[in-house]
Amino acid sequence: MTNNTVNSDLTLQEAVQENPMINEFVVRFANTNGTGSASANNMFAKAILRMGIPVSAKNIFPSNIQGMPTWYEVRISEKNHLGRRGGKSEMIVAMNAQSLNDDIESVKTGGYLLYDSSRALSDSQIRADINYLGMPISNICLKEYSDPRQRQLFKNVIYVGALAALLSMDFTLLKGLVRDQFKGKEKLITPNVYALELGYQYANEHFICPLAIKVESRDLVNNRILVDGNTATGLGAVFGGATVTGWYPITPSTSVIEKFASYCHRLRIDPASGKKNYAIVQVEDELAAIGVAIGAGWNGARAFTATSGPGVSLMTEFLGLAYFTEIPFVLVNVQRSGPSTGMPTRTQQSDVLACAYASHGDTKQVLLFPESPSECFEFGSQAFDIADQLQTPVIIMSDLDLGMNDHLTEEFSWQDDKAYQKGKVLSAEQLDEVEVFGRYLDVDDDGICYRTLPGTHPDKGAYFNRGTSRNHFAGYTEKSADYVDNMDRLTKKFINAINFLPEPEIKQGKKTAQLGLILFGTTSHPIAEAVEQLKEQGLVADCLRIKAFPFHHSIEQFIEEHSVNNKQVFVIEQNRDAQMKSLLVNELQIDPNKLASILNFDGLPVTSHFIVQSVLAQLAANQENKKTG
Amino acid sequence: MSFIKSKFQHPRLPVNDLGLTYRDYEGALSTLCAGCGHDALTSAIIQACHELSIQPHRVAKISGIGCSSKAPNYFLNKAHGFNSVHGRMPSVATGANLANQDLLYLAMSGDGDSASIGFGQFAHVVRRQLNMVYMVANNGVYGLTKGQLAATADKGVKNKAGDLSLFNDIDLCVMALQLGASFVARSFSGDKQQLVPLLKAAMSHKGFAFIDIISPCVTFNNHAGSTRSYDYVHDHVTTGAVADFVPVKTEITSSAESGECEDICLHDGSIMRIQKLNEEYDSTNASQAILDIEKNRQEGKILTGLFYLEPTASDFHEVNDTNTTPLNKLNQDALCPGNRVLAGINDSFR
Numbered sequence: 014m015t016n017n018t019v020n021s022d023l024t025l026q027e028a029v030q031e032n033p034m035i036n037e038f039v040v041r042f043a044n045t046n047g048t049g050s051a052s053a054n055n056m057f058a059k060a061i062l063r064m065g066i067p068v069s070a071k072n073i074f075p076s077n078i079q080g081m082p083t084w085y086e087v088r089i090s091e092k093n094h095l096g097r098r099g100g101k102s103e104m105i106v107a108m109n110a111q112s113l114n115d116d117i118e119s120v121k122t123g124g125y126l127l128y129d130s131s132r133a134l135s136d137s138q139i140r141a142d143i144n145y146l147g148m149p150i151s152n153i154c155l156k157e158y159s160d161p162r163q164r165q166l167f168k169n170v171i172y173v174g175a176l177a178a179l180l181s182m183d184f185t186l187l188k189g190l191v192r193d194q195f196k197g198k199e200k201l202i203t204p205n206v207y208a209l210e211l212g213y214q215y216a217n218e219h220f221i222c223p224l225a226i227k228v229e230s231r232d233l234v235n236n237r238i239l240v241d242g243n244t245a246t247g248l249g250a251v252f253g254g255a256t257v258t259g260w261y262p263i264t265p266s267t268s269v270i271e272k273f274a275s276y277c278h279r280l281r282i283d284p285a286s287g288k289k290n291y292a293i294v295q296v297e298d299e300l301a302a303i304g305v306a307i308g309a310g311w312n313g314a315r316a317f318t319a320t321s322g323p324g325v326s327l328m329t330e331f332l333g334l335a336y337f338t339e340i341p342f343v344l345v346n347v348q349r350s351g352p353s354t355g356m357p358t359r360t361q362q363s364d365v366l367a368c369a370y371a372s373h374g375d376t377k378q379v380l381l382f383p384e385s386p387s388e389c390f391e392f393g394s395q396a397f398d399i400a401d402q403l404q405t406p407v408i409i410m411s412d413l414d415l416g417m418n419d420h421l422t423e424e425f426s427w428q429d430d431k432a433y434q435k436g437k438v439l440s441a442e443q444l445d446e447v448e449v450f451g452r453y454l455d456v457d458d459d460g461i462c463y464r465t466l467p468g469t470h471p472d473k474g475a476y477f478n479r480g481t482s483r484n485h486f487a488g489y490t491e492k493s494a495d496y497v498d499n500m501d502r503l504t505k506k507f508i509n510a511i512n513f514l515p516e517p518e519i520k521q522g523k524k525t526a527q528l529g530l531i532l533f534g535t536t537s538h539p540i541a542e543a544v545e546q547l548k549e550q551g552l553v554a555d556c557l558r559i560k561a562f563p564f565h566h567s568i569e570q571f572i573e574e575h576s577v578n579n580k581q582v583f584v585i586e587q588n589r590d591a592q593m594k595s596l597l598v599n600e601l602q603i604d605p606n607k608l609a610s611i612l613n614f615d616g617l618p619v620t621s622h623f624i625v626q627s628v629l630a631q632l633a634a635n636q637e638n639k640k641t642g
Numbered sequence: 643m644s645f646i647k648s649k650f651q652h653p654r655l656p657v658n659d660l661g662l663t664y665r666d667y668e669g670a671l672s673t674l675c676a677g678c679g680h681d682a683l684t685s686a687i688i689q690a691c692h693e694l695s696i697q698p699h700r701v702a703k704i705s706g707i708g709c710s711s712k713a714p715n716y717f718l719n720k721a722h723g724f725n726s727v728h729g730r731m732p733s734v735a736t737g738a739n740l741a742n743q744d745l746l747y748l749a750m751s752g753d754g755d756s757a758s759i760g761f762g763q764f765a766h767v768v769r770r771q772l773n774m775v776y777m778v779a780n781n782g783v784y785g786l787t788k789g790q791l792a793a794t795a796d797k798g799v800k801n802k803a804g805d806l807s808l809f810n811d812i813d814l815c816v817m818a819l820q821l822g823a824s825f826v827a828r829s830f831s832g833d834k835q836q837l838v839p840l841l842k843a844a845m846s847h848k849g850f851a852f853i854d855i856i857s858p859c860v861t862f863n864n865h866a867g868s869t870r871s872y873d874y875v876h877d878h879v880t881t882g883a884v885a886d887f888v889p890v891k892t893e894i895t896s897s898a899e900s901g902e903c904e905d906i907c908l909h910d911g912s913i914m915r916i917q918k919l920n921e922e923y924d925s926t927n928a929s930q931a932i933l934d935i936e937k938n939r940q941e942g943k944i945l946t947g948l949f950y951l952e953p954t955a956s957d958f959h960e961v962n963d964t965n966t967t968p969l970n971k972l973n974q975d976a977l978c979p980g981n982r983v984l985a986g987i988n989d990s991f992r
Contacts, residue, residue: 238991308737467722
């Protein structure tokens, strides 16, 4: 061992070593933002992935560019428990003096703290129940590099090298990853590999490697890929045929458009002319962003925009116009913590009601709730078909955790023989055959009328699109009967929308379990682990994951089945006000007492620990009430 | 209400190159007040489109909210129209234009719509160099809400209810000039001689064309003391040059006899013929135009006419390098990269 290791109480480590933890632990990196740590940490996660071990990574970052604390949490789990577990971490890589005290506290008993020992720890920072791995990283960098920026950047690479030795990672593979990462910037490969080796050698010379927590190669990743949801959504829009985007930057949605733009740049250049088969315009605000999408949707191009809570607030007037005038487009809402600016770099699912009923008057919007990047891709393309077929906006309800963090997800899939569904749009030839055209004539009795695009026919099909009340022929009217007729048809269309939307995913045993868990979006990530832990407590749970609004009838059925005979349904959400529960109660006419809520709204992704504890506590309280009542 | 007009027409109405009469360019019967300046503007648009032989269905009419924004319902019935939300016409027009660059975009807005609630959108659509005709029917007053002062009302004037305009007024032409519009003009809805050639030139221009049209509100801003009444505008209007529009097919005869004429060739080959009334007039100098507008304003005069024209300006799609096939015409083959490409993308995430 080394003089840098403050804790010489080796018995603790030895105790753990007898019972090593292989491929089942959490490494949390504490860094300062703006120091380039995220890419090094990402390299660490990707190396684990390439060893065939399931992994997830969460970047917990501030709304700041440089100098504030940021954390990166990597969960390694061959059991595929990739949601957040909760509780303390087995390993903390503490590289930020500002947060060091808290970071020391967040090491699990028996766990490890890898820290920069260039500065000695104070007595109060010594815990007897954890292992200290001191490495003078700043001093090493000071000696090795003269450029201040390099001293900073390579710190990160050095600790990744040290982790490779400590956790018994495949070092050759890690070096290969550096080569892949800097493809095209070959100059950077050698110094990065050198920095990795500095850390690797230092750890091997000064610590007993590997530690009791370590990784071993497996073949458990299969076809899955490691990617963030925003990349997937942006790519989905390319495959879905989106051509027009107006947008305004806002965390955490910005990268949806940036990725869309970069994939378009690669994949959407007309081979004959070299010109763009797309138009992306960064506009003055979110009002303009959605206005662009609506103008393009009206004109028959597939259009979308992406935003987050404050942007949704600004867009609501336009959302009402699009609902009422029946214009298709896709809105991606990457939700963050509200209200107001809230915690702009933390996650939540707190726009459910704001989006479901977005805009004044009687308005209802179609929502999709992806749970994974794979579904972001799927919904990100499919949403355009749904919007075109229903002639209405479709809102994809992602969130910061899903959008910005890397998740292990099923590889993206696409069927080349699947044609875009453009819905009821009349061509000039079709217009010639139509005896009477009325934009709002419900010809097929499904609430969805036929529309025409500007410029189609010299004499037929033109109409004045308006946010005011209109008759079947798009003429202005203030006749109550016409108004009511139109509103009723919109209701009919909205109910019909269920037939176009993905059905809920139900995981249920042969016999109805005593617990029913209702999930949506990222709430599902820790659920497998939570269900396992509940089972250990003797509680069997069935799960239903909502994928879309308006709600499918199977949701009502699931609630009915799980709310009789002492059974209990829980709706698990990441907001304070139980918004999904309210929506279920309101839309399905459900007795609110049938639904209990598990609400995590601290800005961090919900953990399995939190779900299990909440279920147990509420069931205990129910028992207590029954006794006293 | 939009009434259905009588289909009756004179059998010998003049037809244009498409064989269409001006009645083929009309819209629904106007529900604006009798004598509204906007109706004169509507009629000028109908005349301009008819004389230019524009195919009515190849026009997209876009507007915001207000009396002005109702006007597109009263011309070009065969064109699609989009009456959007207050102040947001520019973004809707942007999206529409991005989707299909082959249509002629005639946008109608008002002073409230462009100088107040939509001032930001106005500024940014100018910046974007969108190929469109942006018309503001400017009467200095909010008509549909019954007579409140608009931001274009001259500071110090009173509205019909006697409220004083306390704050500095906004000149949308000055704004358009500063923000880089490639065609800027002001006219008066009561002066068809001036307005129709300007509209024709704006429609023939490729790039962002802005026309501020003083269009008096007979009901709420036609009183003594108003600087936007018919009488006041008649008495105070002036111009630096008379502009005439010469269509493409017309043989250009020598203008040597006038001596004062300047011909500007527009994008489509038509000609804007300028006859200077003021020595300093220069249609290629935006800063000079701003100075002229200000100078006349200080003298209590309303300067009208063509202020600025940059005939070779590029539009959004040239800047963006968009495919010349409209984006809404591209099929799935051109848009979807397909499964083989996706396999490679999947590999980049392993």
